[in-house]
Amino acid sequence: MKYLDNGKELEIHMTYHEWKDLALFYSVESTQKFLEKVYVLNGADEAKRNSFKNSERFIFFLKHAESFYKQASCSPLEIKPILLFYGMSQLIKACLITQDPHYPSHTSVLAHGVTARKRKKQNYCFSDDEVKIQRNGLCMHFMKHLFGQSGIEDERYTMKKLLAAIPELSDIFYFQKKELFIAKIRKDKDLVSIPEDIVIHYKMSDSRFVEYMSHHFQWTFLKKDKDDLQFHLSRQDINPWTSISLLFDMDKRQYYIPSKRDQFLKLPEITIHYLILYNIGMIARYETEWWYELLTQHVSDDYVFIQQFLMVTENKFPKYILKFLQQYV
Incomplete structure (x- = not known):
């Protein structure tokens, strides 16, 4: 990867290729054929009718996601997680249409499907914070339809455990805490x-x-x-x-x-990114005082984890979504 001197240019450069490839789907004619092929492979009813119904929606989800990600790439850290989370959600919805032709069939799947615990105003530590997967909402719906997972409703995960499952962040754990959470294999x-x-x-x-x-x-x-x-x-x-x-x-x-x-979390990394980014986005939206103290004063190790995670997910998540879609091309 060619690195540019200016940080903002670097981020835009990093997102160019995956959006160029995702933009191959920006044609109703090609997308109809793609969706019909996927529906036939998955044994869905009325493959041709559903592919015609969903082709424009599929494109709109991808284009909306692209707008969020491209805006995030040139936005300050203060609002970046909010933009990335909504872009991520749009990418997930595009994938969901390929597996669930009738999405959303009811309003209960429209919520985020994750909750964060109430925060203590004093001595709050991001890495000790946790999220819980709800029974209804987008999270469990995409886990079921994209990865065939179920039975983890009401499970709780700490940020530390989720961040440790992203190998690009392992150097931070070792630098700050002299901990290694991953082991190399072939x-x-x-x-x-x-x-x-x-x-x-x-x-x-x-x-x-x-x-x-x-x-x-x-x-x-x-x-x-x-x-x-x-x-x-x-x-x-x-x-x-x-x-x-x-x-x-x-x-x-x-x-x-x-x-x-x-x-072992037994979660696909796509889900891990969703859970972490949901929590950071909620903090950026509702915990303004703590959020700005972290970003302006760099008072804790949390800053490095959050900043580095946002860099990783901005680059990695769209690539994983592209790979998920390309398996049917």
Whole structure:
């Protein structure tokens, strides 16, 4: 990637290519054919009728998302998370139309589907804050239709645990707290090799680790080769934008798994970005005093995590959405 001197130009440059590729869908004729193909593959009823009905809506969601992201790229940090969150929501809705032709079939799926706990005015720490997934709303709806996930309604996640699942932020954890939450692995298509020292760090025997990964992630054990355990991945875990076990650093082009077994969230990274950005957006909208103290005085480590996360998600999230759509092209 070519880096430019001016920070604002860098951000615009980073978003150019994925929007250029997403703009390939900005044609009703091509989008109708695309949606009909997806509906036929998914066994949806009335594929041709639904593709005709949804083609313009699909384009409008993408174009609205592009407007939010491009505005965010040249906006100050104070309002950037709000713009990014609404752009992210529009991208998710575009993906939802491909899997749920009747979205939204009822008003309960229009809400964000996440809640944040009430904040204490004193000694508030962003990394200790948490969000809860609601039973109704966009979050559970897209998790069900895009990733086939259910049964996690009312689950709570701390910001620290969510941020630790984004490998591009691992350097911050190590610099600030001397903590490593990810462990490097080797991946080749649908095969992964897990070093023996990771298994030891999990405090498991080889057989127990094989059983654990098979039960929780449907990995298939192949063999032990020298100091590695080799597995065949489940279909969901092959691609980083759908995986619930592997972590992928786009900058380093490197795969990881959590360094401890209790750090597995079993969430696709798209969902993790949604949960974090929802919370930051709510803070920017409603916790104005704390938000401006953080941004102007840099009083805590929270500033670096939030600022770096916004840089990562602005670049990474549209790319993952593009990959999700391109699997049907």
